[in-house]
Amino acid sequence: MAMNSVDTSKGRLRGTYIAIMIPIGVAINYIGGLIASSLGLPIYLDSIGTVVVAAIMGPWVGAISGALFNVVSALIGGNIPSALFAICNIGSGLIVGFMAQKGLFKTWWHVVIASILVALWNAATGAPIAMVVYGGIDGNVGTNLMIATMQSIGRDLGSAAFIARIPTNLLDKGIACVIAWIVLMKLPENMKSLNGAKKAA
Amino acid sequence: MIQERIFPTFLKKVTPGPKLWLALGLILSLILVKNTYYAISVMILSIVVIVLEKQFGLFKVILVAMTVLFISMYALHGCIAPNIDKVNDPVMFTIFGIRYYASGFAWATKFYLRVGPMMPSLFVIFLSIDTADLSVLMCKAGIPYNAVFTFIDSFQVITLLNKDMDQIRDAQRSRGLQTEGSLLTRMKAIVPIIVPVVASAIVKVQDQAIAMDTKGFNAKCKKTVYREFSPYKADPYFKWAGIALSVFSVGYKALVSLNVIPAFLTNML
Amino acid sequence: MSDVVIKTEDLVHVYPHGGTRALDGVNLEINKGDVVSIIGQNGSGKTTLVRHFNGLLRPTSGKVYLMGEDTQQKNIADLSRQCGYVFQNPNHQIFCSTVRDELLVAPKNFKFTPEQAKQRLDAVVELMGIGNILDKHPMTLDYTTKKVITIASVLIFNPEVLILDEPTGGLDEVGRRMLSKVIQLVHSEGHTVIIISHDMDYVAENSSRVVMMAKAHILSDSTPDKIFLDADLCKLAQIEPPQISSLDMAISGRQSNVCLSVEDFVKRYAR
Numbered sequence: 001m002a003m004n005s006v007d008t009s010k011g012r013l014r015g016t017y018i019a020i021m022i023p024i025g026v027a028i029n030y031i032g033g034l035i036a037s038s039l040g041l042p043i044y045l046d047s048i049g050t051v052v053v054a055a056i057m058g059p060w061v062g063a064i065s066g067a068l069f070n071v072v073s074a075l076i077g078g079n080i081p082s083a084l085f086a087i088c089n090i091g092s093g094l095i096v097g098f099m100a101q102k103g104l105f106k107t108w109w110h111v112v113i114a115s116i117l118v119a120l121w122n123a124a125t126g127a128p129i130a131m132v133v134y135g136g137i138d139g140n141v142g143t144n145l146m147i148a149t150m151q152s153i154g155r156d157l158g159s160a161a162f163i164a165r166i167p168t169n170l171l172d173k174g175i176a177c178v179i180a181w182i183v184l185m186k187l188p189e190n191m192k193s194l195n196g197a198k199k200a201a
Numbered sequence: 202m203i204q205e206r207i208f209p210t211f212l213k214k215v216t217p218g219p220k221l222w223l224a225l226g227l228i229l230s231l232i233l234v235k236n237t238y239y240a241i242s243v244m245i246l247s248i249v250v251i252v253l254e255k256q257f258g259l260f261k262v263i264l265v266a267m268t269v270l271f272i273s274m275y276a277l278h279g280c281i282a283p284n285i286d287k288v289n290d291p292v293m294f295t296i297f298g299i300r301y302y303a304s305g306f307a308w309a310t311k312f313y314l315r316v317g318p319m320m321p322s323l324f325v326i327f328l329s330i331d332t333a334d335l336s337v338l339m340c341k342a343g344i345p346y347n348a349v350f351t352f353i354d355s356f357q358v359i360t361l362l363n364k365d366m367d368q369i370r371d372a373q374r375s376r377g378l379q380t381e382g383s384l385l386t387r388m389k390a391i392v393p394i395i396v397p398v399v400a401s402a403i404v405k406v407q408d409q410a411i412a413m414d415t416k417g418f419n420a421k422c423k424k425t426v427y428r429e430f431s432p433y434k435a436d437p438y439f440k441w442a443g444i445a446l447s448v449f450s451v452g453y454k455a456l457v458s459l460n461v462i463p464a465f466l467t468n469m470l
Numbered sequence: 471m472s473d474v475v476i477k478t479e480d481l482v483h484v485y486p487h488g489g490t491r492a493l494d495g496v497n498l499e500i501n502k503g504d505v506v507s508i509i510g511q512n513g514s515g516k517t518t519l520v521r522h523f524n525g526l527l528r529p530t531s532g533k534v535y536l537m538g539e540d541t542q543q544k545n546i547a548d549l550s551r552q553c554g555y556v557f558q559n560p561n562h563q564i565f566c567s568t569v570r571d572e573l574l575v576a577p578k579n580f581k582f583t584p585e586q587a588k589q590r591l592d593a594v595v596e597l598m599g600i601g602n603i604l605d606k607h608p609m610t611l612d613y614t615t616k617k618v619i620t621i622a623s624v625l626i627f628n629p630e631v632l633i634l635d636e637p638t639g640g641l642d643e644v645g646r647r648m649l650s651k652v653i654q655l656v657h658s659e660g661h662t663v664i665i666i667s668h669d670m671d672y673v674a675e676n677s678s679r680v681v682m683m684a685k686a687h688i689l690s691d692s693t694p695d696k697i698f699l700d701a702d703l704c705k706l707a708q709i710e711p712p713q714i715s716s717l718d719m720a721i722s723g724r725q726s727n728v729c730l731s732v733e734d735f736v737k738r739y740a741r
Contacts, residue, residue, distance in 0.1 A: 027358040078323035135312035151281040375555040377579030396565035
């Protein structure tokens with residue numbers, strides 16, 4: 001029996017699939033960050049799991065996986081207020097999940113559009129969250145230097161925090177979306193979509 | 202929360218419920234009652250407890266994060282915080298022509314002493330909680346089993362995928378993958394490492410789902426809990442300290458917001 | 471020294487997390503053309519030892535030489551070009567969409583020319599009999615075939631030393647026979663093969679030399695029949711000799727020249 005003819009993700013096993021895939025998304029986000037730091041890269045790569053799960057299981061499961069990652073990271077690091085950044089990851093999951101559901105996560109152009117939307121969402125929501133949690137300046141050295149530069153030319157902290165996050169998110173989330181798309185490309189057909197919806201790729 | 206129970210230290214003997222109450226009390230008190238001396242005391246006491254619990258090795262990663270955050274927040278907020286009045290505010294010092302304002306320092310302190318003490322204190326509390334105990338506590342609190350499983354499984358899967366990642370990285374390096382060198386070389390190493398990590402996780406999903414279902418994961422009946430907590434003499438102290446801190450913090454903040462009492466405890470410089 | 475491909479001198483390895491002393495002054499020489507099996511209980515230091523040969527692990531103290539050169543002076547990619555390592559779990563290596571792409575990963579990394587890569591690909595495909603699956607997705611294949619592909623993906627760059635970590639784990643009989651054929655061919659071409667295995671039957675049938683390890687030390691380094699004859703040594707290392715050897719010893723009570731395979735046993739007793 002070919003695996004891709006059995007859509008065991010529907011019906012009563014779907015709940016089990018969700019219960020398994022959400023933690024996998026959380027773990028892939030975490031491992032992505034570890035891979036980036038072990039390779040000495042100046043990016044986080046902590047959204048790959050959210051994007052992969054959203055593309056395979058749908059937007060809401062991806063969003064929950066992304067949010068749970070931020071909650072788990074906050075618990076592990078003890079930095080509870082940082083769990084608010086779950087709002088950023090929820091948006092990332094919803095954007096990619098809905099695009100994938102409509103068959104819009106297949107080509108390079110789709111990935112570029114997804115990256116831009118995800119980056120803008122993360123910048124728009126990350127800036128006010130950083131203001132609430134850290135007063136504007138967090139531990140991200142690259143972003144902080146850009147904020148300082150923009151402040152020195154007259155921008156206020158709020159708008160500087162937003163504008164500074166656009167390029168850093170375009171780079172980080174963009175690379176994460178590209179990598180997630182490549183991962184999905186390399187998966188066999190029966191693993192690419194477990195939600196019975198249109199295949200991600 | 203992923204730790205081995207080799208040494209039954211003091212914190213590990215305390216049952217999870219009281220520890221979570223204390224964690225809640227600490228979170229609320231640090232966020233709502235902005236007192237410098239209290240925050241610094243929590244930070245110092247937490248680090249002492251971490252050393253006594255023999256977790257300083259694991260804590261080093263958190264310490265680096267705290268230090269980076271400290272340097273970033275104090276270095277930059279002192280110059281560009283939104284509360285700085287560049288005309289009237291006193292300047293603490295000037296370096297290379299850049300002015301460092303006292304109000305910026307206060308702004309950095311306001312936020313750092315909210316997050317900074319939380320990190321070591323919650324780290325040591327959560328590290329001492331066994332995930333199996335936590336899942337039992339969550340089930341007993343009425344949270345649906347599927348949700349509890351999903352939450353707890355996240356911690357387990359991180360450890361498993363971490364081990365897989367090490368094996369995969371070694372396997373790819375054994376086939377000539379370069380993981381050192383220029384930025385481009387290191388970027389190219391991401392896909393050969395992460396694809397097998399993701400694929401090996403997803404390959405197991407279908408079999409795991411069937412295995413879980415055959416063991417009654419989706420059974421509608423109430424789940425039986427076999428694990429019982431052994432109460433420890435310190436439990437009531439943790440619990441009531443946490444409840445007291447929580448009630449006091451919320452009450453204090455409410456009364457200050459309503460102008461019933463002045464903010465006599467808040468003194469973030 | 472010129473025939474020695476791998477040499478360790480007082481090799482010590484202590485894992486940083488937990489401080490486990492996995493190797494405690496190991497001295498070993500492996501010659502060109504040897505087919506060496508390294509056996510021992512889990513935690514005896516087998517995998518830790520062989521991971522020093524291609525630089526995946528570095529010595530805490532002591533020296534490791536590959537082809538006469540100190541491994542500490544070279545990076546993993548350069549060492550791996552001469553010392554191929556086939557990992558136990560094939561799922562840990564596969565990441566391409568077709569078997570052909572998977573096989574060509576190492577030649578690309580090692581900068582083979584397209585002609586060299588094609589020549590090696592054709593040779594390995596013929597040797598392993600995988601011509602009919604080159605365009606299939608490796609992750610959809612059964613475990614034995616995936617294992618065959620991972621062995622092929624290392625053989626393709628023709629390393630001087632081939633390390634096989636638990637090669638028979640999960641293999642069916644066809645896979646085991648194919649693996650034996652590969653080992654014989656690689657050995658006949660003058661290459662060195664190092665096998666880590668718990669499968670004593672396979673070790674006895676395919677190795678010319680066995681290194682027995684226990685508790686971070688080498689207990690014994692000899693031919694298979696001498697190793698498996700020593701009951702005290704096997705007990706110390708918690709190793710069970712091959713069944714056919716135990717049967718031969720029980721029947722004949724012999725203290726040397728024990729049977730190591732079913733074929734030997736049949737030849738001896740079927741008169």
